[in-house]
Amino acid sequence: MSPDELLARLRPWRERHQRTAYVPQLGAGPSPSRFGGRPDMAEGDEWPTCAGCERPMLFVFQLDLETSPADLGTGRIQLFYCPTDDGSCETWAPFAGANEARWSQGPASSRALPGGTEMLTERSIVGWESVSEFPHPEEHEWLGLTYHYDFRANTVRIVCPELGFDESGLDIEACSAELIGLPADRDKLLGWPRFVQGMNYPGCPRCGEPLTYLFQIDSEVGTDLMFGDVGIGHIMRCEAHPDVLSFAWDCH
Ligand SMILES: [Zn+2]
Ligand SMILES: [Zn+2]
Numbered sequence: 001m002s003p004d005e006l007l008a009r010l011r012p013w014r015e016r017h018q019r020t021a022y023v024p025q026l027g028a029g030p031s032p033s034r035f036g037g038r039p040d041m042a043e044g045d046e047w048p049t050c051a052g053c054e055r056p057m058l059f060v061f062q063l064d065l066e067t068s069p070a071d072l073g074t075g076r077i078q079l080f081y082c083p084t085d086d087g088s089c090e091t092w093a094p095f096a097g098a099n100e101a102r103w104s105q106g107p108a109s110s111r112a113l114p115g116g117t118e119m120l121t122e123r124s125i126v127g128w129e130s131v132s133e134f135p136h137p138e139e140h141e142w143l144g145l146t147y148h149y150d151f152r153a154n155t156v157r158i159v160c161p162e163l164g165f166d167e168s169g170l171d172i173e174a175c176s177a178e179l180i181g182l183p184a185d186r187d188k189l190l191g192w193p194r195f196v197q198g199m200n201y202p203g204c205p206r207c208g209e210p211l212t213y214l215f216q217i218d219s220e221v222g223t224d225l226m227f228g229d230v231g232i233g234h235i236m237r238c239e240a241h242p243d244v245l246s247f248a249w250d251c252h
Contacts, residue, residue: 001167003174006158009167010145010180013160014134017143021133021184021191022069026222027126032064032076035222037122039078040108047114050082051097052089056114057081060223063189063215069128070190075105077214079235079247081225083118092228094202094236094246101235101245120224133191134181138199147177185232187222189215193234197250204238211236211246219251227251 007014024033032040039059041047048057057080065072082089082098089098113119135143148157149172156175157168183192193213201210215235219226227233231251238244 001170001175003179006167006170006175007179009165010160010163012163013143013145014180017135017181019133019191021131022128022189023131023184024125024187024189024222025127025129026123029124029126031124031126032067033062033125035061035123035125036120036224038110038113038119039080040076040104041111042104042106042108045104045108045111047111048080048100048102050084050089053082053084055083056117057100058083058118058120058225059113060120060225061215061217063125068189069130072214073242075103076108077235077237077245078102078104079217081247092231092249094248095205099247101247103237103243103245123222125222128189131184131188131191133183135192136181136183136195136199137177138195139192140177140181142199145180186218187216191216194232195250196232196252200234200248200250202236202246202248204241204244206241206244207238209238209240211238211244214245217249 039062050057060081061079063077065075080100082091090096091098144162146159154172155169156172159166183194185194213234214237217233219230227249228251231249233249236246
């Protein structure tokens, strides 16, 4: 079976799981959504401090929900991050206190950085480019698409019960899981997360349900930050508790 034929046969599955991602277009000039610079903070918003090194965090990113291209409600999503980049603070882990993703609401104004805190390069988000995406191979089995590899024969059997699809002897390179779905690895709003190490949806500390992916941040594109060795980070949010947000990254 050719790759084109495989994609044609799996089209109903791909259409069901297709999502739109919005890739930020960066530019100069003021914008309510941005990487770096200063955050807009509402009255009562405190500047977060790292639970490990106890230093004020860096301001990394702000997404204004009302002007975003998706229907995400009101307020703004922000990310702050530990400034100590030596592995002693668990910057990669959700809910470990070395990063903070938060939902800020209400009228807000630009807030000066605490003394001695580095300001990351400001890059305004001046537009969004829509791209169509399909889920990461790590998620396929969960979504009803399984692969059974025969590495000696260099073939794969792909099974999708909901389509009555069960084909053996497919070429392992040409008919790869990545052909069927591989989300973009750059900064983006929504779409599907590009996982580096494996599927990772942290559980909500309040209800235990897996959080929902919201925004992906790549190393050194919109942000100056490098996550480990060119890692990729994800902001996630609880659907039932919109004030519960997490950030986690991983790398090879
Ligand atoms: Zn720290
Ligand atoms: Zn929850």
